[in-house]
Amino acid sequence: MPVYRLIDEFSSDVYKVFEYVDSIYDRIERVEGKVRAFITIIPKEQVYNYVENLIKNYGSKNLPKLFGVMIGVKDNISTKGIRTTCGSRMLESYIPPYDATVIEKLKNTGVIIHGKTNMDEFAMGSTTETSAFYPTKNPWDLNRVPGGSSGGSGAALAAGEASIALGSDTGGSIRNPAAYTMVYGLKPTYGLVSRYGLIAYASSMDQIGPMARNTTDLALLLTVISGNDPRDSTSLPISTTNYIESLNEQLHKEPRLRIGILRELFEGSDDSVRTVAYGCIDKLCSYHECTDISMPYTREAVAAYYIIAMAEASSNLSRYDGIRYGLKVPVEGRSWVDVYTEVRTRGFGYEVKKRVALGAYVLSMGYRDMYYIRALRFRRMLKENIDTIFNKVDVVASPTMPIPPPKLGEFFEDPLKIYLADVSTVIANLTGYPAISVPAGFWNGLPVGLQLMSKPLSESMLLYLSAQLEEMTKLRDLIAEV
Amino acid sequence: MLILSEDLIGYLERLVLIKFSDIERKRISVEVDKIVSLFNELKNIENLDRYEPLFHVHEISSPLREDEALDKVDEEHDMLRGNALLVHGYVKAPKTMVE
Numbered sequence: 001m002p003v004y005r006l007i008d009e010f011s012s013d014v015y016k017v018f019e020y021v022d023s024i025y026d027r028i029e030r031v032e033g034k035v036r037a038f039i040t041i042i043p044k045e046q047v048y049n050y051v052e053n054l055i056k057n058y059g060s061k062n063l064p065k066l067f068g069v070m071i072g073v074k075d076n077i078s079t080k081g082i083r084t085t086c087g088s089r090m091l092e093s094y095i096p097p098y099d100a101t102v103i104e105k106l107k108n109t110g111v112i113i114h115g116k117t118n119m120d121e122f123a124m125g126s127t128t129e130t131s132a133f134y135p136t137k138n139p140w141d142l143n144r145v146p147g148g149s150s151g152g153s154g155a156a157l158a159a160g161e162a163s164i165a166l167g168s169d170t171g172g173s174i175r176n177p178a179a180y181t182m183v184y185g186l187k188p189t190y191g192l193v194s195r196y197g198l199i200a201y202a203s204s205m206d207q208i209g210p211m212a213r214n215t216t217d218l219a220l221l222l223t224v225i226s227g228n229d230p231r232d233s234t235s236l237p238i239s240t241t242n243y244i245e246s247l248n249e250q251l252h253k254e255p256r257l258r259i260g261i262l263r264e265l266f267e268g269s270d271d272s273v274r275t276v277a278y279g280c281i282d283k284l285c286s287y288h289e290c291t292d293i294s295m296p297y298t299r300e301a302v303a304a305y306y307i308i309a310m311a312e313a314s315s316n317l318s319r320y321d322g323i324r325y326g327l328k329v330p331v332e333g334r335s336w337v338d339v340y341t342e343v344r345t346r347g348f349g350y351e352v353k354k355r356v357a358l359g360a361y362v363l364s365m366g367y368r369d370m371y372y373i374r375a376l377r378f379r380r381m382l383k384e385n386i387d388t389i390f391n392k393v394d395v396v397a398s399p400t401m402p403i404p405p406p407k408l409g410e411f412f413e414d415p416l417k418i419y420l421a422d423v424s425t426v427i428a429n430l431t432g433y434p435a436i437s438v439p440a441g442f443w444n445g446l447p448v449g450l451q452l453m454s455k456p457l458s459e460s461m462l463l464y465l466s467a468q469l470e471e472m473t474k475l476r477d478l479i480a481e482v
Numbered sequence: 483m484l485i486l487s488e489d490l491i492g493y494l495e496r497l498v499l500i501k502f503s504d505i506e507r508k509r510i511s512v513e514v515d516k517i518v519s520l521f522n523e524l525k526n527i528e529n530l531d532r533y534e535p536l537f538h539v540h541e542i543s544s545p546l547r548e549d550e551a552l553d554k555v556d557e558e559h560d561m562l563r564g565n566a567l568l569v570h571g572y573v574k575a576p577k578t579m580v581e
Contacts, residue, residue: 021577028539033562062571083506095563095564095565096567097561097565098506098561148488178489189541191540191542204537206537224524230545230547233542233545234491234538234540234542238544264555275551297527299520299521299523300524302520303520303521303523303524304524306517306520306521307521307524314498316500323566323573323575324562324565324566324573325565325566326565328567330573331567331574331576333579334576335576335577335578336575336576337499338579339576340499340576341499341501344498344499345500345501346499348500350506351512353500353502353506354497354514356498356500356511357494357495357498357502357510358514358517360494360498360520361497363495364497365530366514370525371521371524373535374524374525374530375521375524376535376536376537377530377533377534377535377536378524378527378530378533379535379536380533380534380535380536381530381533383536383539384533388497414516414518415513415516415517416513416517416520419517419520420520429540432539432540476536480565
């Protein structure tokens with residue numbers, strides 16, 4: 001049942017929440033062995049106690065807005081007292097002593113965090129195969145990946161193991177798994193959602209965002225988690241928006257928007273993806289004004305993204321020395337360099353090691369100007385180009401991913417192929433603009449997503465288009481038969 | 483094209499204080515070649531030098547919070563307990579100076 005209906009059910013009869021909790025745990029018991037969406041699952045008894053305490057503290061008639069709703073949280077978001085691993089051996093036993101801001105906000109609404117979802121190690125990946133624990137499977141086809149790096153969150157939603165979920169997006173890590181698991185996922189404007197408590201990958205692009213099985217739930221979750229946070233110096237100085245109200249307002253007014261169809265990204269996609277995505281676009285264009293637009297240098301955007309992300313990751317991951325937290329090794333009689341090297345060699349997986357090394361390379365003497373600074377110049381050029389496009393259109397549309405969900409292990413031999421699959425998604429991260437992935441349809445049983453990107457702080461517009469498409473396609477609240 | 487020589491791998495290992503295993507060395511030398519070729523495509527874009535580097539997408543400087551005096555609390559040990567190795571209340575760490 002969608003969250004916006006669940007909360008009505010619970011407000012009329014608070015004890016229905018226990019049936020709901022049972023149903024989610026029954027589902028987890030039946031499918032989790034096949035899907036592996038979670039790294040940590042909170043025991044049911046603990047959840048029961050939590051719910052009982054909430055009822056006792058608030059009273060059954062005065063419960064907070066999202067009381068009882070069960071959420072899967074990506075395992076790079078700090079949750080006090082609950083193990084937070086980032087999908088890495090480095091943090092296998094790490095228990096944060098504090099909650100991320102988004103978690104504090106969610107707890108104030110009565111939400112139940114019942115599990116931490118699987119992810120690519122330190123969010124470095126697009127398939128959830130680089131997790132140090134195990135890969136997550138796509139509930140729509142267990143031989144295929146659910147996308148990444150928030151693959152566990154996407155899979156948990158698609159398998160019915162959670163009602164809503166949180167992910168994080170640095171280069172497409174919410175939108176990619178949303179597209180591959182037939183759910184809705186939004187990367188907010190950079191700075192709209194606090195990064196306090198998000199374990200950093202590439203700080204100038206990381207954003208936490210909502211994932212859900214329908215637009216209304218997405219809007220509900222975004223309303224809770226967004227807003228200025230003095231503990232995050234990159235947080236935008238804005239007040240909170242009620243995205244449900246603004247969505248309803250837009251649906252009532254039904255403005256006709258100008259949609260730009262990004263030619264290079266459609267033409268660069270697989271035939272299967274292109275067919276399904278165009279089918280979806282046709283539905284939107286039956287009401288809105290659509291034009292073809294062109295944006296060169298889409299491939300170069302991937303290059304710039306990876307240079308910047310790897311450089312920032314190299315810096316961010318230098319904190320992992322096993323001293324204050326993380327993997328422990330013997331220190332007695334050993335030098336700092338020896339200990340530090342052993343911790344990092346044993347704690348990080350291959351993809352993380354590779355990206356950290358390459359990040360140091362592009363920042364090193366003689367190469368910094370050639371790669372890192374050049375990538376940042378490209379970033380400014382890209383932003384100016386996109387700004388010019390947004391003078392002519394309100395929204396830019398493209399397939400979220402250029403290929404259908406790959407088979408597990410398909411890209412092991414050639415990682416460049418999976419890097420290049422980020423061609424649609426990285427633009428929003430490089431520029432800080434918001435983007436949403438909306439289910440477009442199935443091709444031979446495999447999910448395909450459509451991405452819509454718009455100007456900063458226009459999430460309401462994206463949610464409006466998402467809701468319209470949802471109504472046209474009826475692709476909502478889908479749960480895979482696992 | 484970057485040739486990932488043993489010297490360069492060794493240099494990168496010292497830079498980031500990570501060791502690659504033999505299997506990882508074989509793998510990385512093939513993969514990095516392709517990845518850096520992708521990076522080098524940025525060299526083909528003309529007139530990029532007329533753009534200033536964009537370090538941050540928003541024009542915000544680091545705002546400072548007001549100082550807030552708190553009663554002394556034993557937060558540090560709560561923060562560290564369970565995650566760091568504490569000996570008599572001190573974090574155990576390796577030597578930073580070697581003879």
